[in-house]
Structures are given as C-alpha cells and as structure tokens.
Amino acid sequence: MALSGAVALSCAVLTAPAHAAPSVDTPVATVQLNSTLPTEIDYTWAGSSGFRYRLSESSGTLQWADYPGVTPPAHAGPDDLSTGTDVITSVSGATVTQQHRSTGATATVTVPSGQTYRAASGWSVLTQDAAGAPHVLRAAADGTTTDLPVTGLPDGAQPTGTFVTGGSVRRLAVVYTRDGSTDVGLVDLADGTFRTYLTGVGNSPRIVFNDRWLVNGTKAIRVDSAPGTAPSTITASFLGEAQAVVGDQLLTGNAMFLPGGATPELTAVSLTDNTARTLLANSKGSFLATPDGGALATAGPSSVDWHVYRVTPAEDGSATTEKALDLPAWQAAPDGMTLAGGELLMYGNTTHTGGIYGFYDIPLDTAGRPTGLQSRRGPTLQGSTCPGGDAACPQLEALGDGRVAYLWTDTQGEEHVLAVGLDATTIADEPTGDAGGRIGTGTGRYVLYNGGTPGSQRVADFPRGATAGGTALDRTRTAAAVWGQRLWTPGSSQGTVVAYDLKAKKNVATVDTGAPCTPSEIQAVNAWLYWSCGSAGPAGVYDRAANRAVTVPSGQARLADGYLVRENRTTHELLLTDFHTGTATTRTVAVLPTADQNTGGSTGRWAVDRFGGNVAHLTDRRQVAIVTAGVPTSALAQMEAQTDPQPGGPTPANPWRPVWQLNKPSTWRLTLSNASGTVVRTLTGASTAAAVRPAWDARTDSGAFVPSGTYTWKLTAEPRDGQGPALALTGTTTAG
Secondary structure, X not given: XXXXXXXXXXXXOOOOOOOOXXXXXXXXEEEOEEOOOOOOEEEEEEOOOEEEEEEOOOOOOOEEEEOOOOOOOOOOOOOOHHHHHHEEEEXXXXXXXXXXXXXXXXXEEEOOOOOEEEEEEOOEEEEEOOXXXXXXXXXXXOOOEEEEEOEOOOOOOEEEEEEEEEXXXXXXXXXXXXXXXXXXXXXEXXXXXXXXXXXXXXXXXXXXXXXXXXXXXXXXXXXXXXXXXXXXXXXXXXXXXXXXXXXXXXXXXXXXXXXXXXXXXXXXXXXXXXXXXXXXXXXXXEEEEOOOOOEEEEEEEEOOEEXXXXXXXXXXXXXXXXXXXXXXXXXXXXXXXXXXXXXXXXXXXXXXXXXXXXXXXXXXXXXXXXXXXXXXXXXXXXXXXXXXXXXXXXXXXXXOOOOEEEEEEOOOOXXXXXXXXXXXXXXXXXXXXXXXXXEEEEEOOEEEEEOOOOOEEEEEEOOOOOOEOEEEEEEEXXXXXXXXXXXXXXXXXXXXXXXXXXXXXXXXXXXXXXXXXXXXXXXXXXXXXXXXXXXOOOEEEEEOOOOEEEEEOOOOEEEOOOEEEEEOOOOOEEEEEEOOOOOOEEEEEEEOOOOOOOOOOOOOOEEEEOOOOOEEEEOOOOXXXXXXXXXXXXXXXXEEXXXXXXXXXXXXXXXEOOEEEEOOXXXXXXXXXXXXXXXXXXXXXXOEOXXXXXXXXXXXXXXXXXXXXXXXXXXXXXXXXXXXXXXXXXXXXXXX
C-alpha cells in the first residue's frame, strides 16, 4: 500500500546542492508489515446515510464513511420523527444542536432551567427534572422548545440513570427501580407515554431493541404486544452478548469464551422461531445498533482483510449484510526482510506483546507487484540471535523453497539453525554446537553456517518432511557458497573455485575465475560465480555458461541472477550492477534512509531475489519498496531434487511428496504413468517460491487406487516469467 502526504512549501531561497541527487528507480509497489491484530474502531455516530468513527491508532482523528446510494428525504425536521435516523446531535450547556446530515436541516433544543440532559434519539431529547421525572423535548417550528413530561411511569418508579438508545428514533428505553425490582420500559417519543415491558431485569441489564422487539438476556417481547403480555424465552443456543435487534433477529457476538475449534462470529437469533444462524463469520470487536433499525459490525478473516459491515432488516424480518468500510491494518516494524522466488518475507513483531515474532509473506508477480494479501509463514517465534554490534542482523536467508533459515540461541547459549515457512507450526532445527556464528548462503535443503569458533564451517541439511536437521558437511572455514546441491569453495590454485556435490560427497567441477587472489568471498547463482579479493577489491563475476569473466565494483554485495546489488554506506545509495551481457553497468535503484531503522545489513535494509526476482528496500517510513531489476533471467533449471519413493508406498495419509528445487518460479504439470505408458494421474499447480511440491496419494484421476508397481513420472514446468523454454524431467516411483 503506497502512502502519500502533503508537501509544505517555503518562501526561502534555496542554494543549489553541490551534487545533484542521483536518479533512482520508481518502485513498482510499496508495502508494509501489517499488525496481525484487527484494527479497532470506535463509532462516534451512525445514521441512515453513513457513520462517523475514529480508529484506535489514528490519534483520535474523526473520519466519515458514507453508505452508497443514499437518497435524502424531500423534507426532514422535528415534525417528522422518522427522518431523525440521520440526525447528528451536539450538546453545549443547555443548548442541544441538531443537524440532519443528508439534507442539512437544523434545529435547536433549549433545555429548560431545572432539567438535565440525559440522552437524544433522532429529533427528540430526553431530560430529567429536579424530581427525577423524565421529559421529552423537541424543537418547534417557531424556534421554541416543546416539553412533553413522560407519563405512565408506575408510582414510586425511580429511574436509575440508564437511558438506552438503539435501533429506533421513535422509542427510548428507561431502566427504573420500584419496590426492590429493576424493570425496563420504552418511552414513545411521539407523545411521551411510557410502558413497562420487562420486570426483574437485574442490576446490569443488557437492553437492545428496535421498533419490533425489546430484549434483555433471554427474555424478548414484541413492542406492539398487548399490555400484560408475558415475554417469551429465547431457547436457541448462541455464544456472545446481545448487540442489537435487526428486524426479527437478535444479533449476538463478542463471546468471552469459545469452545475448542470455534471462531468468533456474529450470530442472528430469530425471535420468531428460536433458530440461530451465522450472520458474519470471523466477527468480533466493534458493534453498534443504529437508529434506522440496523447495526454495524466488524468482521474479516484477518487484519489485512478486515471490514465494517452494515446490517439491515429485510422485509421478511431477516437480516442482511453488506460491506461498508475497508479497515486498514496498522503498520508494524519489519526487523528483517528477504526475497526468494517471488515472495517477500518480512520478519517482525506484529502484536502488542513483546518478544513475539514471526515471518509474513506477500506474494509478488514477476515485476514485483503484490498479487495477494499478507499471510503468516510459520509459527510464533522468539527473537532472532543478534550478537552485540552486529550490523547485519537479524540473520535471515530465504531458501527459495518457501522456507527461511535463521539463527536462534537457546538458554544454554548454543546456536541453532532453524528453517520455517512451509506451514504454521513446523520448525526444522539443527543445533550447531557453537555460538556467535553467522548464516552464510543457503538454497532449498542446504544452509551454510560459519561458526563463532575460529575455522568452524558446516552445511546444515533440512530434507523434505524432516523437523530435525542434519549436517551434510563439516569442514574448515573458507570462502564458500551453496547453490542447489553444490558447495563452491576456493581451489588449490589462485583464482580457481571448486564445486563439491553435497549428495555425491565429491568434487564435481573446477572453474578458473581469473581472480588474482584466493577469493575471500564467493557467491553462486545459476551459472554466475561471484568472487572478491576483499573489501578493497578487486571483484568479479565468472559466467560459466559463456566462459567469460566480468569485472564488477568491489564492496559488500549480494549476487542475483545476472546482477548484483550493494549499498554505499556513505551515500546510502543502493546500487545495482547488471553484468548479464558481459559488461558491467551500474545504476542507482534507491537512496536508503540515512539512519538504520533496525540493526541493518542486507536482510534489514535491503534484499535481492536470487531466484529470478527483483530488489526490495526499506523506506524512511519503515515500509518496503520493491524495484524491478529489469535483468533477463536464466532458463528454468533444476538445482536439486528429492524424489525417493514413499516408504511402504503412498497413501492418502502419507502421500508421495517429491520436491524439485528449481531456480525460479514456475507453473507445473506432473503425470504418472503405468508400465504400459497409460497416464493414470495428472497433477498441476504453481511452485512454492521456486520449489515444485506436489503430493500423490496413489489414486488415479477417477479416485481409484493404483495397483502396486513402478510408475513413471514426468514433470513439465513452465517459467512463470515467460523467459526461456519449459523444463522437462522424468523418473520413476513406486506404489504399494
């Protein structure tokens, strides 16, 4: 969500800067980490044309929401009580000012000396005199105030001071005590007559009413019932408290306790047949009975999909709902961010409770524009490990398979490499036996960890379905990078790097990069190998596909597909160097805030998508801007795969769950064929980040189970960005 603001102009004469500000890329989108707590709203007025409100975190600013299609009445005024459903009342001393919002008609009521203002409903004002007797006041056509003493209160009745307005401008509820009983009735505001409806309502009655019904607790009575009629008992089962009566429906919500598995809802209980139904799922928080016989309610599946709904009566006495206002989620502070496979993953505390952290995802299209709402990726977490003085923390590494690796220190001081993100509960954990370390690079199942102990380096392994990690390799620390199932490290001669296959447990390639040193840093993405001889340089990229070396600027950088990004920590320019043609060209994509808004680093201030994506960076408003890299991506390719058959054969409870880790997002089609070549099952989907993750339960397309045997699978993946050909892979698995 992009924000805009006002610009203050000054008459001061400005001196031209010594250096013009660099030209930067325009972000394709700006988003924020949203609070997971729904926005609270306070209704300060509601009528038939709309409502006035303030949001809990908007510094008390009053705002208006209008209902669409409102047609103001031809005439509105105190002589027509029905038009009072759109009257705004303000009180100043003895003067009550009334304004009809949709027509602009106004009236003034003067409270007589000796009377005290108590409530207002539409064009009517309720007061009490010195003896406690209620009066109905209304503006007259000649500018005076008419005074109707309320009649019909039982002898000895003492109003308690509880005067309830609700779903009507023709009536107002008064609670009173008499002979030790607390009772409630309605004042007819047209003529000032009072009638008792419910007796023995208790010391804290919760009264709701409209022009049809008056309800307290489980007792309900028709407003037009004959005097002496006993109230009926509501027998329908419901949770929550009474919020309003709309039509013939009692609306209940905000249950204090919910049974296991239940979610909050706004329930409509029929007062005519004692049935209950869900009117609004996922509804809680702010409810209000409105004077036009309706109600307002908040509901939605999440804080980023949270709304005010207007509830109105239908002709048959039922209630209908329509969305009246989209409520913005409140901004939380991202303590870290990372990009992989078209997913922006932000890390932070989205609650008002300290120490509660989590990862949240926003899906992006190939240009970097959001394609969906924020969603949680993983369980509630404790804070990430941040060693004192570490300027690149929290330590996050998006793995390109939907997961994020990060460091966490237990109570014994031991660091763990954790991987989360595939569901809301699973944490894959690999203890390091060390402390004060750093995450290097990682993709898919493999994460490089450089321990705090001098010379310590290992590759943590998080295979499919595992919650306990393992160690794929433990070695003496050098410059190193993981891409797919290969670990790239310096070779034995100057400028060479060696690829070690983490599955085959052997060296599989040696590349002479032309570096004039033993690299102190190595990064790998697809066919690109980045090397650096230190912070002062030189640095370069070797293109293994074209067998050519490209000189690139030195300095702390992050390699992506055909480009690298670095930050000038003096000017705070975020610089993108495009080298895919064999010549390095650099442009400024953004100027970052001068002050670090968190502990900084490439996972705090900016991030690149190594899996065919773009660039993200923090803004001075603690939002995240996404910039299109504009660099052609490599052809779709497999980096690593886990296709072993399911032990014992796949079942609906334990399906075969292969994983193909690709180098960029795709849409895919997987077929399974029997020994005769007949396709028995076809599965389709979209990759999770850049990983293809289907599941086969040993059923055919018709739902029958396949016989035991060997089946040939064929995966066809189409690049989501449309660049390059489709990828075709094949192999076998077993069933039974």
